[in-house]
Amino acid sequence: MSIREELKSALVHLGSDPRSFEDLALEIYRYQFHQNPVYQAYASSLNKTPDQVKRLEKIPFLPISFFKSHPISTGFSEPQVIFESSGTTSSTTSRHLVKDLALYEVLSRKTFETIYSPLSDYHIFALLPSYLERNNSSLVYMVENFIYNSFSKFGGFFLNNTEEMVDRMLAADHRKILLIGVSFALLDLVENTALVKKLEPIRDRLIVMETGGMKGRRKELIREELHEILTQGFGIKTIHSEYGMTELLSQGYSKGEGVFELPPYMKVLLREVNDPFTYLPHFAIGQKSGPHKQRTGGINVIDLANIDSCSFIETQDLGVFTEDYKGFKVVGRFDNSDIRGCNLLLSS
Template identity: 25%
Template structure:
């Protein structure tokens, strides 16, 4: 299939309400064949594994690239000088940032909006939003900035706003919006990085303030704290949000995503932690032993591998550095890998680099 045919197929597949496993498998194999042909680094790695479009008959056998490969290699089927967007990881100063190239954002936007509507909007067409993160004009290479900007544009009311000024979070504007929501009784949504909410909780405590947002109000947090704030255990974090803002834990949704994918995972609230996360019908997750690549039994801890059809331009199968466990309805995210699993991820990366660079 050509790139245009892949894009057309995805834009047809993503909005479908009911899809069979065979449909996912056929499209996954077609995208693997496309990536095998047009991504030379990935092709050499697949060949070293003895995997080709002729030998791979099921999506589970498609080789997954280590996530850190995005920092070391250009992984794109399309000419990187002719792409609509380049998303970069939020590495610390002085570190190499991973890059994800998007020839068009049509598929990425379709993936985000279809999934967000189902998992966060809870049947509402629009809701007033306060965004606790810069927009995509300020951070043009941030996938999270694009995600939140698209959420506000597609699902936010006209009076939704980014609650930032030159000094960071705009407390006066944000608290005025929260006061108005309390008075009006209209549901309100706060969305941002997890660490932004820590700053909000700290400021509320400093000012001795609390809010009771109306029924139907929702919170979406994403990512970890990344050294941008103090660390808070998940239970304490969501208890503090409920106490400070009046939003019950079942309406506090955590989104799990990454620059190296084009789709996101959500939970159904955080009544219990760790919550169970799941994705849309165009993504599958396996939990593996990184040393062998074999899946571990359900209930055992391993490393998450995601197969994201929407990420068609580089490699749709991704070996993360996230520990997790498969459970009924999805998986639980347990943090970064350590010990033998971390060593296994490092060895997988060394193997990938050796193959991708043509070494023996």
């Protein structure tokens, strides 16, 4: 068995495998250091070679902008697909070279079903017009896989035909109804009050999940303001959220109030805003000692599913941990970062 296949097996079985998250992360770091020229050059420039890195917090995180300027690839096999970010019409987009679509499908389904329940419990309706206008969106690929594995004849993708979508929701049987949509499209929908009123009979089994993003179609809103508008518009108690991006193959999910849960192969660290190489106290989710002080930090993501690209990404998002350190919130972005499709303004 190759090193990659051994690491992949450990990744899929993380939790039942004797290796801890830190052990596996360090193994993947060493593998990517030796097999990814871009990551090796960056890590070496920081003197973060395998001889120097013995703990999780010492692993170097690649700035997310490298996905725009360089091909980020571990190993020498060709990608099966290249996912590309939405960005804006004037911006350079990120490109993620994905070499194992089957792994992406398995882990994305596993993540959703661990945090929620089996996909067969849902009718899934996707309102992702800006993503459907492209043919290389990781989100569209994931949701398409979800719809297929839900075995529902009612769900599907909808561009601007929201009346047909609502009619099919009303015709759907007793399962829960998951409406996953980009923010501006969900706002457009709730402004059609007569159409949304028709959802009254199914409101108790309706889950609305926003993926963020105005895509230049509307004014950016902070997440709390967006959720307030959507909860009132749909007449439901909470809005769910998905935290994902082109550069990551794993996702986090929030069941309300913007608090994200993560799968076992994903972890968030918060770095000091003015020092990217220093972490806020108790950097590991789940480790707590002493009183909690809610501090904002830059979000670093460890995504072990990125085994063929780079598992250690320094994002431009800002976040805070919850009091028990088991979840986190996204509260904005660094001022000088690029406008991204999933942008949310900094909460005051």
